[in-house]
Amino acid sequence: MKRILVSVCAAIATTALVAVAPAGARAGTTGETMAERPAAAKKNPGISLDVINSLPAELRNDPTLVVDSSYEIGTPIVRPDGTPVPGQSRAAMAAAAACGRRGGTVVAVGTGRWSGVSKSGCSILGRPGWVVGYSWARAQNVRSTGCVQGLGFNARGQATWQAIGICGTSGRRGVPWGNVLATPKVRARTAVIPLGFVATWRH
The missing domain is CATH 1.20.5 (Single alpha-helices involved in coiled-coils or other helix-helix interfaces)
Incomplete structure (x- = not known):
């Protein structure tokens, strides 16, 4: 038993x-x-692990770095002084070396609403306390005036839209950025409805 x-x-x-x-x-x-998991992945739970793993080792292992959703895999990355961040692909390093002051053209229709975004071809690896300098000017042959806002970040690394100067025909401003990896971008709206507005911009 x-x-x-x-x-x-x-x-x-x-x-x-x-x-x-x-x-x-x-x-x-x-x-x-x-x-x-890389330190940057722990800091940025909302960002795809594929994006984090695509970053240079220096960035992947930074426990304080905020990665914004505007960054896309393969986009050339530069420091605030314009130097490429080491560890990128050969093609990205070459493109980053040629970044200089990049920008684009932003187009707003005549409704008075904010336009879609115009993005830079390069991303910036910021640092604590750093600001990005945006400037813009009304495109040639455009008769209306407009308002332009640039992407920036608050003290918690959250994306915000900041006015770049006052509405009119041109403007410039340093927008808070901080220790964030992101791609500069702007949006615009016309100040003269129903006329549209077009501006060229740089960062």
């Missing part, structure tokens, strides 16, 4: 171990995966 009870108990214990072991293994694996 004792042998039968021992056999039954051993069988129950074995079954319990088999049932619990896979769950334990999965939990352990998950724990290890979380521990191995």
Whole structure:
């Protein structure tokens, strides 16, 4: 009788171990995966891990860096002084070296609403306390005046839109940026409805 009870108990214990072991293994694996995640991934849970892993090692391992959703994989990355961030692909390094002051053209229709965004071809790796200098001017042959806003970031690394000067025919302003990796962009609206508005801009 004792042998039968021992056999039954051993069988129950074995079954319990088999049932619990896979769950334990999965939990352990998950724990290890979380521990191995780059520091920047922990700081930016809303950003795809593919995006984080595409960054140069210096950026992946920065526990304070904020990565904005405006950054796209492969976009050339420069420091505030314009120098390329090491560790990018050869093509990205070459493009970053040629970034200089980039910008584009922003077009607003005559409704008075904010336009879609116009993005730079390069992303900026900021630093604490840094500001990005935006400037814009009304395009030739445009008769209306307009207002332009540039992308910036508050003290918590949250994206904000900041007026670049006053509405009119041109403007410039330093917009708070901080320790953020993001792509400069602007938006505009006409100040003379129903006329549209077009401006060229730089950062």
